[in-house]
Amino acid sequence: MTEPETIAAQTVGRIDPSVGALIPPIHPSTTFERAPDNSFPEGRIYSRPDNPTYAAAAQTLNALEGGAETLLFSSGMAAATAVFLALDPGDHVIAPKVMYWALRGWLADFATRWGLRVDFVDLADATALEAAARPGETRLVWVETPANPMWTISDIAAAAAIAHRAGARLAVDSTAASPVLTRPLSLGADLVVHSATKYLNGHSDVVAGAVVAARRDEFWDRIRMISARNGAVLGPFEAWLLQRGLRTLFLRVRAQSRSAQELAERLATHEAVSEVFYPCLPAFRGHDVAQRQMHGGYGGMLSIRVRGGAAAAIATAAQVKIWKRATSLGGVESLIEHRASVEGPGTPVPDDLLRLSTGIESTSDLFEDLARALDSATTGSAESVSVAAP
The missing domain is CATH 3.90.1150.10 (Aspartate Aminotransferase, domain 1)
Incomplete structure (x- = not known):
């Protein structure tokens, strides 16, 4: 079994087959040619959802988190809000009382006006989460651990069990821990979210976000659609820099x-x-x-x-x-x-x-x-x- 340090350092062992380069190339092209029969033999149509530069960083992070699939976004906020936008108006969600302030503000303002019912709960207390969960109504529990800026710890396994009993998914913002210290999917989480601007890139020169899924399902398809159609995707140069940072994570x-x-x-x-x-x-x-x-x-x-x-x-x-x-x-x-x-x-x-x-x-x-x-x-x-x- 390949250790995670090796996966990160060697970009999942990828070698550029065209020239044998150890470092993945940057593909700035915004579009891709059709074959004479009008097909796309390389499987790529347009850069917004399909730029090949994304693949190295996404596949590396996916392997480190043990996910089924990973999407990259233009910021951590774009990644996080995509998860909430995949819900339906009227859905009930639970989020921490103390969390990343920009996302908390978005939930209190935009998400509620859009139709989500949001409760902010002390998620360091599993009994408080249990009391707030509404079986059949709660659709998403959002945990941030350690939680910015007082580094509150939530029990991921306990939160997953409570969320699943209520019929909800558990999403974990693991920005502060990174896959080096915590792997939320192995503890029962359904989604892991990162502001990749932070530890994953690690050099203060890229704004990026990522969502990793435990499995491909209808909800994940919604997030994929939001990524492609809302257009909050990472540019190829930023994706290349993110992969550069992951090598020393x-x-x-x-x-x-x-x-x-x-x-x-x-x-x-x-x-x-x-x-x-x-x-x-x-x-x-x-x-x-x-x-x-x-x-x-x-x-x-x-x-x-x-x-x-x-x-x-x-x-x-x-x-x-x-x-x-x-x-x-x-x-x-x-x-x-x-x-x-x-x-x-x-x-x-x-x-x-x-x-x-x-x-x-x-x-x-x-x-x-x-x-x-x-x-x-x-x-x-x-x-x-x-x-x-x-």
């Missing part, structure tokens, strides 16, 4: 997970930090579940609450040198962000929280840079820093 995620764990453990005792959100910590809610369903690490994302409130948190972000003040996550460079400023009014995120995306720099350098900024921000310099959103 295991090296990056494992290094980032080790670094994040060390940072979490050291920050947990820092006097300027009131709370650390990271699944490796024994006191973290969901630690036991994370131990069961995450393998080889707990991911590169953590968040901290800074003593002194929002002003001290923003002042900390203002004074780092190595960490970069920027939105996103999963790249090789470490990022810091005052998350409440980004999400705006109505966010459930505490205003003293900083979200940290650990890159592949020296862990010692990262800790020293952040500790110095924390010390400075919480000893008097924070008062002069504005709390306004950037």
Whole structure:
């Protein structure tokens, strides 16, 4: 059996048969020629659904997740919303109370106006999910684990069992874990969704999304149709860059997970930090579940609450040198962000929280840079820093 590290590094073992190249080519063509008998012997008609550059990245991710088929999209939001758009108006769906803010906003606004009935539930609590599920009415349970930005852990196997008893499908946003750490389909999920912009690409130079299906069925056919007809597909150059990133996925995620764990453990005792959100910590809610369903690490994302409130948190972000003040996550460079400023009014995120995306720099350098900024921000310099959103 080929190990997943080999699958990722060697692009599922693909070799370009035309020239013997080890790296898949980019096919920029938007259209493909018919044969004289009016057929398409290569099976491709038009680039939107059929560009061959997509195949390498899609097949690699599909193999890593253990899926039946994978679709690539132009963004993580395009991938996620395609799943919800495959439902019928009137269908009931369950989503986490704390989740990626842009998708939560889309569900609360567009999805409800379009006709979906959406309940936001604490999905770290399986009993709350059980109570919210409506047999015969609930059609989709959406789990994000670890959930952005407080890295809440949901029990995928338990959620799958509850969803299936109600006659619903379970979709798991596994962006923060990646297939390196968690394989949701093996735990009973029906769909896995990724913002491939993040860990799958890993170089902060591609916006992309992906959906992986456990099986091909009528619902999957709807998602395929939405992908082709709505046109939210990945360009060939972006697909090629995504495949480039997948080749180093295991090296990056494992290094980032080790670094994040060390940072979490050291920050947990820092006097300027009131709370650390990271699944490796024994006191973290969901630690036991994370131990069961995450393998080889707990991911590169953590968040901290800074003593002194929002002003001290923003002042900390203002004074780092190595960490970069920027939105996103999963790249090789470490990022810091005052998350409440980004999400705006109505966010459930505490205003003293900083979200940290650990890159592949020296862990010692990262800790020293952040500790110095924390010390400075919480000893008097924070008062002069504005709390306004950037």
